[in-house]
Amino acid sequence: MSEHVVSPKIYVSVFLALMFFTILTVVAAYFDLGRANVLIALVIACIKATLVVLFFMHVRWSSTLTKVFVVAGLFWLVIMVALTLTDYLTRPSSPILRGP
Amino acid sequence: MSTEAEVIAPSVNYYNVAYGVKSWLLTKDHKRIALLYLASVTLFFFLGGLFAAGIRIELLTPKGDLMQADTYNRFFTMHGIVMVFFFLIPSIPTTLGNFLIPMMIGAKDLAFPKLNLLSWYIYTLGGLFTLLAIVLGGVDTGWTFYAPYSSNYANGNVLLAGIGIFITGFSSILTGLNFIVTIHTMRAPGMTWFRLPLFIWSHYATSLVMVLGTPVIAITVLLLALERIAHVGIFDPALGGDPVLFQHLFWFYSHPAVYIMILPAMGVISELIANMARKNIFGYKFVAFSSIAIAVFGFLVWGHHLFTSTQSIYAGMVFSILSYAVAIPSAIKVFNWTATLYRGSISYDTPMLYAFGFIGFFIIGGMTGLFLAALGLDIHMQDTYFVVAHFHYIMVGGAIMGYLGGLHFWWPKITGRLYPEGWARFGALVVFVGFNLTFFPQFLLGYMGMPRRYYSYADHYQVLNVMSTAGASVLGIGYLIPMIYLSWSLKYGAKAGPNPWGAIGLEWMTPSPPPTENFPVTPVVTWEAYEFRPIEEAEVVGQTQPNEPIG
Amino acid sequence: MADSHPTTHYGLAHHFDNLEQQKEAGSLGMWTFLITEIMFFGGMFMAYILYRSSYPQDFAIASSHLDWKLGGFNTIVLIVSSLTMAMAVYFSQKGNKKWLLTCLALTMLFGATFLVVKGVEYHEKYVTHHIPIRDFWHWTEPNSDSGHVQMFYWIYFAMTGVHALHMVIGLGIMAVIFWMAARNRFTPEYHSPVEISGLYWHFVDIVWIFLFPLLYLLGAHLTHH
Numbered sequence: 028m029s030e031h032v033v034s035p036k037i038y039v040s041v042f043l044a045l046m047f048f049t050i051l052t053v054v055a056a057y058f059d060l061g062r063a064n065v066l067i068a069l070v071i072a073c074i075k076a077t078l079v080v081l082f083f084m085h086v087r088w089s090s091t092l093t094k095v096f097v098v099a100g101l102f103w104l105v106i107m108v109a110l111t112l113t114d115y116l117t118r119p120s121s122p123i124l125r126g127p
Numbered sequence: 128m129s130t131e132a133e134v135i136a137p138s139v140n141y142y143n144v145a146y147g148v149k150s151w152l153l154t155k156d157h158k159r160i161a162l163l164y165l166a167s168v169t170l171f172f173f174l175g176g177l178f179a180a181g182i183r184i185e186l187l188t189p190k191g192d193l194m195q196a197d198t199y200n201r202f203f204t205m206h207g208i209v210m211v212f213f214f215l216i217p218s219i220p221t222t223l224g225n226f227l228i229p230m231m232i233g234a235k236d237l238a239f240p241k242l243n244l245l246s247w248y249i250y251t252l253g254g255l256f257t258l259l260a261i262v263l264g265g266v267d268t269g270w271t272f273y274a275p276y277s278s279n280y281a282n283g284n285v286l287l288a289g290i291g292i293f294i295t296g297f298s299s300i301l302t303g304l305n306f307i308v309t310i311h312t313m314r315a316p317g318m319t320w321f322r323l324p325l326f327i328w329s330h331y332a333t334s335l336v337m338v339l340g341t342p343v344i345a346i347t348v349l350l351l352a353l354e355r356i357a358h359v360g361i362f363d364p365a366l367g368g369d370p371v372l373f374q375h376l377f378w379f380y381s382h383p384a385v386y387i388m389i390l391p392a393m394g395v396i397s398e399l400i401a402n403m404a405r406k407n408i409f410g411y412k413f414v415a416f417s418s419i420a421i422a423v424f425g426f427l428v429w430g431h432h433l434f435t436s437t438q439s440i441y442a443g444m445v446f447s448i449l450s451y452a453v454a455i456p457s458a459i460k461v462f463n464w465t466a467t468l469y470r471g472s473i474s475y476d477t478p479m480l481y482a483f484g485f486i487g488f489f490i491i492g493g494m495t496g497l498f499l500a501a502l503g504l505d506i507h508m509q510d511t512y513f514v515v516a517h518f519h520y521i522m523v524g525g526a527i528m529g530y531l532g533g534l535h536f537w538w539p540k541i542t543g544r545l546y547p548e549g550w551a552r553f554g555a556l557v558v559f560v561g562f563n564l565t566f567f568p569q570f571l572l573g574y575m576g577m578p579r580r581y582y583s584y585a586d587h588y589q590v591l592n593v594m595s596t597a598g599a600s601v602l603g604i605g606y607l608i609p610m611i612y613l614s615w616s617l618k619y620g621a622k623a624g625p626n627p628w629g630a631i632g633l634e635w636m637t638p639s640p641p642p643t644e645n646f647p648v649t650p651v652v653t654w655e656a657y658e659f660r661p662i663e664e665a666e667v668v669g670q671t672q673p674n675e676p677i678g
Numbered sequence: 679m680a681d682s683h684p685t686t687h688y689g690l691a692h693h694f695d696n697l698e699q700q701k702e703a704g705s706l707g708m709w710t711f712l713i714t715e716i717m718f719f720g721g722m723f724m725a726y727i728l729y730r731s732s733y734p735q736d737f738a739i740a741s742s743h744l745d746w747k748l749g750g751f752n753t754i755v756l757i758v759s760s761l762t763m764a765m766a767v768y769f770s771q772k773g774n775k776k777w778l779l780t781c782l783a784l785t786m787l788f789g790a791t792f793l794v795v796k797g798v799e800y801h802e803k804y805v806t807h808h809i810p811i812r813d814f815w816h817w818t819e820p821n822s823d824s825g826h827v828q829m830f831y832w833i834y835f836a837m838t839g840v841h842a843l844h845m846v847i848g849l850g851i852m853a854v855i856f857w858m859a860a861r862n863r864f865t866p867e868y869h870s871p872v873e874i875s876g877l878y879w880h881f882v883d884i885v886w887i888f889l890f891p892l893l894y895l896l897g898a899h900l901t902h903h
Contacts, residue, residue: 032771033764042761049753049890053746058897064899065730068891076884083764083880085873092311092711100713103339104720106426111375111724114430114442147881180703236693238703304710312703313693342714346721350836357811359832361725366825649695 031088041082048075140543140640154239156643161226162541163247168222169610171213171254176603178206181564183599185230186592191582199582200267201283206268209261212292213254215526216384219391220337221250221302223533224330226541228306230634231324233315233652235644238308246301253295260287264561269580271381274362274373278354289352296345299387303337305329315633317652321415324632324656325401325408329394332422336383336390339426344380347373371436378429386425388522389489390418392529393460396482399532400464400631403479406469407657410463417456431500435509443502450500457493461486471623476628478550482530485558488524492517495570510580513573519566531609538613539627543640544620550612558605564598631657687812701870708874712881715844719885726892729829736826739819742897743808745799749894752795759788763876770869775859778872782856785879789849796842801806801830809892810835815822834893835867841889844882851875 052071056064081087086097141158181202185193194202225243229236237243260266266283268276277285310331314323350361351373358368362373401408408414411664430438430446438471464486473479495517499505508514538546568591573579577588584592626635637646687697725888730737766781803809807816810831855875858864858897862871 034770035765035768036762038764038768042757045757045760046754049750049757052891053750053895053898056746056891056898064896066894069808072888072891075887079760079880079884079887083298083760084877092706093364094708096706096713100339100716103426103713104716104723107379107717107720108724108727110427110442110445111372111379112431112727113184113445114371114375114438115728117439117441119439234693240691240693300714304707304714307710308703310705312699313708339717342718343721346718350721350725354835357832359810359828360825361729361829361832367729367733367823367829369728372725449784471699562770644693672780 032087033082033088035083037082041078044078045075136617140638140643142212142543143641144643152325153244155236156246157225157237157240157243158231158541158641158643158645160243160247161222161224164217164221164225164250167247167251167254168214168218171209172218172606175206175209175214176260176606178202178209179599179604182206183596185582186584187596189290189584189586189589189592194582196582197267200269200580201265203580204266205261206267208257208266208288208292208524211270211384211388212295213250213257214387216299217250217302218388218526218530219395220306220333220387221247223395223530223537224306224333225302226389227537227634228309228327229313230637230641230645231315231327231632232310232318233633233646233650234309234313235416235649237305238313239305242301243305246298246305249301250295250298253291253293253298256287256291256294260291263287272348272351272368272373272379274351274354275360275364275368278351278362279358285677286352286355289348289355291417293345293348295670296341296348299337300341300345301332303341305544306334306339310334315650315652318633319652320414322652322654322656323415324394325397325411325414326394329397329418332418333387333390333394335419335422336387336425340380340383340387343376344384347376347380367673371433373440374433374436375429378432379425379426381478382429382432383422383425383505384504385518385521386421387531388526388660390421390535392485392526393418393421395529395536396464396485397460398630398632399478399482399536401657402536402628402632403476403482404468405474406467406471407655408463409466409469410459413459414463417459420456421453424449424456428500431505434505435447436501447502448498451497452463454493454497457489461490461493475552476548477546477555478532478536478585480552480555480559480597481528481535484555485525485528485532488520488562490527492520496519507572510578512569512571512577512579514565515579516569519569523566524562528558531555532658534613535609536628537634538616539623540634540639540641541625542617542620544616545623545627546620547612547615550608552614554605554608555603557608561598561600561602561605565595566598568592568598570595592617593614608655631659685870687790689863693870697870704870704874705877708877712877715881715885717869719840722833722840723888726833726837729826730892730896731834733823733826733829736822737830738832738900739822739895740827740830740897741894742899742900743806743819744894745802746894746898748795749890753793753890755788755792755795756883759785759792761881762788763879767869767873767876770859770864771866773860773866774862774863778859778864779856782852782859784850786849786856788854789845789879793842793845793849795840837889837893841882841885846886847895848875848879848882851878884903 044056048071052068055071058064061069080097086093141156145154151163154160154163181194182199185191185199185202191199225237226233262282263284266281266285266288268283268285272285272289287349310323310327320519352362353359354361360368362370364370375417397414398406427447428450430442433446434443479511495513499508499514499517535546535551538544572588572591575588577584623639625638627639628635633646633650633652634641636650690697690700694703762781762784766778766785769775769778769781804814807814808831809815810828815828817827819827852875855872858871
């Protein structure tokens with residue numbers, strides 16, 4: 028398995044993209060969009076994290092095994108959150124559903 | 128070909144390669160680390176056993192005449208903490224797993240030998256904190272540490288015990304990490320995934336649970352400890368927190384932790400059944416994948432511990448159905464083991480006796496688990512002795528029977544000595560009788576409504592409780608018998624050859640005890656798992672084929 | 679076997695067959711460790727999700743008392759440090775010792791800067807009595823529940839504290855790597871320690887990428903006058 032040398036050009040482009048999204052997330056937070064604020068912040072953070080994982084951490088050029096591990100790790104986090112929320116979202120007295 | 132004497136008793140092996148305390152405490156050899164663990168977990172096993180003895184003696188009479196309620200609470204809590212975190216979870220993986228995984232896959236050591244030693248030190252450090260907590264008076268919260276009692280009100284040494292569990296968790300994580308990487312990257316040439324012994328598959332599944340679950344208990348215990356220090360309420364309803372969140376996070380790990388205890392035992396049983404019946408395991412791939420399935424499903428069912436904890440009824444239904452699903456891969460294993468026995472050449476030596484015990488107990492423990500997974504029935508059973516009996520059938524009847532069976536099976540490999548077969552069969556019988564006498568009455572007690580965690584009970588429960596206590600005494604003796612004859616065999620046991628059982632597997636193709644790097648030359652695997660041949664053909668790697676090309 | 683291998687490398691441990699196997703094991707080990715880290719932070723994220731959605735108003739008000747400019751500055755610092763870390767890996771692959779050392783030093787410098795700024799923020803919270811421990815807690819803001827705000831700060835300190843601890847450990851790792859690099863331990867054939875520690879560094883950066891918007895920007899629209 029010969030290793031992939033990523034050119035500095037790609038690193039710098041990824042860096043600029045990360046900067047752009049950082050500014051974007053701050054700007055977006057200044058508008059009161061209700062619950063959409065969280066969604067936007069999370070989507071931007073996920074994009075940034077994906078960029079770091081794929082390029083800085085070389086997963087784009089890594090073995091299938093590494094990719095499976097990364098996805099599995101995230102999937103287990105989703106299991107924990109989703110199944111815990113099946114409880115909180117379906118309680119008659121759910122504080123989450125009550126809203127602000 | 129070398130002389131017979133050299134094959135059977137090589138001059139240098141992992142055990143006599145170096146002497147002195149330092150050579151043990153600084154060793155990086157997985158086999159020596161396994162023995163360090165063996166000593167530690169045995170110590171904790173008997174410590175936990177002492178607390179169990181205290182519980183059973185107190186429950187001999189309906190009134191609380193031996194100890195106060197508070198003392199009793201501390202006894203069952205410390206019994207649970209010591210047994211779960213310091214014996215059951217590390218037992219098979221860190222001893223048999225540590226010893227056998229590199230040998231079974233044809234590697235010289237685990238992928239990270241230093242990390243392996245470090246994890247033993249972490250385990251020991253966590254153990255010391257817990258021992259300190261015990262010496263200073265123990266904890267009375269139950270091993271589950273439910274908040275807000277543990278965070279705000281309990282006056283025991285919750286912090287010390289919590290720190291002990293937090294630290295020990297990292298030992299578990301590092302062990303799991305080491306196993307996963309080893310199984311992925313260190314297999315000998317030709318050792319494909321489907322040629323792996325099923326012991327390896329089950330340890331891979333166990334490692335997945337260790338790696339994915341343990342961090343969550345670590346952070347949960349950490350949050351609990353900080354909450355206890357700072358009195359701020361993530362789990363305190365008075366401050367807007369939710370104690371059920373603690374239960375969710377706790378059981379997200381602690382339910383899968385049950386599979387950390389039982390999966391390695393299932394791996395041991397697969398090896399025992401195939402080798403002692405001298406037959407290829409029936410449905411290898413089903414057994415292999417059922418281990419993975421148990422590990423994955425194990426993460427989806429924790430809510431069945433919360434049926435009576437204000438969890439929403441809809442979540443309860445989801446968790447109930449998912450809990451039934453775990454029965455499928457579990458049943459696959461049991462069916463395949465019994466199908467393997469069909470027309471096998473079955474030996475009734477001690478390891479097989481433990482394997483038979485395991486299968487029976489696991490069926491009883493598993494089936495009663497289905498009772499408890501039923502949403503309606505569980506309301507009646509919750510926190511009764513039915514639950515206690517159920518999980519002791521899985522953990523004592525399953526995990527410990529597997530552990531003892533495996534210990535006997537690989538004892539000649541580990542020590543180079545045979546144990547006395549007659550005594551061992553007798554010991555297995557005593558354990559079998561003592562176990563059933565201890566825990567079967569508890570099913571009846573629970574069904575009749577006796578709650579767990581009380582130091583006194585209504586008079587009409589006494590007969591069954593006396594039976595249970597009597598059984599516990601027999602069981603205690605049953606555990607002491609192997610302790611005695613195994614120690615005896617270290618010095619006086621007959622010398623074992625490389626393969627006293629005529630078993631299949633790379634670990635049997637190297638001398639007993641093995642040399643430090645396990646194999647004189649890296650083995651090349653050209654056969655399938657459990658491919659039984661006449662015993663005469665069994666080979667010792669590096670002795671009969673020294674010119675084999677190296678991969 | 680190691681002894682029969684034509685070029686036994688000084689970096690090769692005795693139980694591996696060759697450098698490639700060793701590198702694969704090291705990299706897979708780090709990824710497995712990072713998965714445990716995801717789950718470790720995951721427990722705190724679960725608490726955050728539950729209480730943030732239960733008490734959105736109180737959390738927004740509490741968040742508006744954090745200085746998002748300092749948090750934003752730290753975000754940029756960490757992203758730059760990730761860039762220098764990635765470049766360090768690049769120069770180790772190329773065997774350029776001078777630039778490898780420079781990039782590692784810069785990475786450590788930015789990491790240290792992050793911790794200093796974090797310290798300034800913690801100190802500010804100490805001065806204004808916004809530390810959620812009995813005597814250090816004083817909350818006067820109207821229209822908000824002191825207990826819920828306290829919970830926000832509790833989660834804030836737990837998450838950023840654990841993250842800062844990871845930064846400190848990361849700095850220690852980088853110091854070791856720097857020392858190894860200075861002693862000519864790395865070559866284009868053998869540099870996996872640089873790469874594997876880089877994975878850790880980037881992961882700590884990713885955690886902050888989530889912490890910044892989730893902790894600092896909740897109440898940004900409140901301070902917008």
